[in-house]
Amino acid sequence: MIWLRRHARLAISVVLLAVLFALYIAIHPRGMSVYVMTIWSNQGALLALAALAQFFVVLVRGIDLSVGPVVALTNVAASYLVSGSGLQVAFGALAVLVVGAACGFANGAAVVYGRVPPIVATLASGSIYSGLALLLRPTPGGTIDDAVSDAVTYDLFKVPTSLILIVLVVLLLAIPLRRTRFGLSLYAIGSARDAAVMTGIRVPAVTLASYAIGGFFAALAGLYISMVTLTGDPNIGPAYTLNSIAAVVIGGVALSGGVGSPLGAVLGAFTLKTISALMFFSGLPPLAQPFFEGAILAIAIVLGALGMLRVRSRLERFA
């Protein structure tokens, strides 16, 4: 019971996703199958990686409006680099991830050392990144190694590979975030920056690292998109910025920093993608679908905020 109370926000996310997923399978014309699961999981994984990129920045009380542009830039970079011999593919993928981390690092530097508020710093840097993506590849195209793509976008023993990968990522992140000095520093900076400074946490370095990790995950998203679509497209960015923010909020990550978990961000991303998928098979007229998609997004966000109505002291709301 205590566990449930402590993790109430996460429990709501899990239940919401379970209900939506059950509904999706129920109305999907092909029902539950490996194929349907794989498509669903691949779509969810794309946004989940972008949501993790947003998560790391939001955790230290930042916001990253350049997630979409970095996704687009790394997606385009992958369409040049991730092909050829096995070694070339491996180094190409590595280079793509380095590009993403460098973008995140640059954002972090502008915020930490340039003292520019994150929202405008990443707004401006995002414009630069999406310009670079357009410069590299004005129209969608390029090639991606087929073998690698097949390996990560199909299924392993009838379980979608993307789902396995995302679960692995969440598990790999969970322990360092809660058990290491670096992980706890991230939460400390997000919940009380001044106290974190007093505690002796190297706030600038840790914040910078958090932005770089965010960029790394945005690059993973860009790389994974190239695996699914087999092209590089400079125009995919905008949707990822906004949806990554919506995903972390639905997943219970506080935009004020210091609250939330990678699992929450991933659940939020899958919830959002399940809503879109539901719409597609809902039988609603196609022209009415965008409205209901928006409305469900709004309801999901309001549900997450319902806790606020129970706050007894009105003063606590402004804390």
Added chain:
Amino acid sequence: MSSLAPGASRPRLSGLRIDPSVALVVAGCVVIVLGAGMVSPGVLSLGYLLQQLQIAAIVGILATGAMLVILLGQIDLSVPLTITGTAIVSTSLAGSGNPLLETLAIPAGLLGGTLIGTINGLGVAIFRIPAMVWTLAVNAMLLGMTVFYTGGFKPHGAPPPLAVLMAHGRFAGIPNAFLLWLLVGAATTFMLKRTVFGTYIYAMGQSQRALFLAGAPIGRTTVAVFALAGFLSSLGGLLLTGYANQAYQGMGDAYLMPVIAAVVIGGTSILGGSGTYLGTFVGALFMTLLSSILSLLQMPDAARQIIFGGIILGMLLVHRSRRAA
């Protein structure tokens, strides 16, 4: 967003001394106009500059609404669809052929924007949802409504004649749009500096908690500011409708980022509580000049985005590091 920023400067209510961020932006405007004038002398003509004022009025009025919300420490991401929605509603009514509906075109557009702003404000005030997310969701719903209404085609109708007159007409050689912007600016400056409501806005951006303890109506003020911002967004939207002579899907999308950039470059803190209208005014001029001149120089879109982002980031860095020193 609503947290207290360490080192946030107090609102400059004196207004007499020259704000360094305003001086920086004005210098930026002069540099880009003179720089472009060397490449293309037409830029330095009175006609070209007056035309820039006409276009800047759209960004300027939109930035006025955005600034009020940003002063609270919030943000309004529903601007794009508030513009598009207003345009679709007013052109549909103005082109309906029914004289009664035609006269209602502009009031209905403005009412729609105010309503959207009120919904934004209620979500932020009652549910305490971060404005960034709530206005995003509202934007998504509005997008859905416009898609449903227009059927995905170009919306029918005609722009309201008054909107066309305001956007294209001139009074004593000065573009009407610019005069309208001056009027909006004067009213906003008065409101911010001389009314209790204006003081509440700055105070809420500084510390919502302290303002609450002082007994101010936090909820009502929040809703009123968002509603006013919605009204101004739809006013800017109407001007854009008149300027473009039509309504079309996605017409508001290109305005969200430049409008926020205009406010922030002008020295308004994105964390709320500090900033002058003069800053927003020159910020809107700067953003308009920058984008006009980049397209005049026939930059490819990719280079434009890079230069755009680079200049904004550069100005913010100069502004910040000087303040820190």
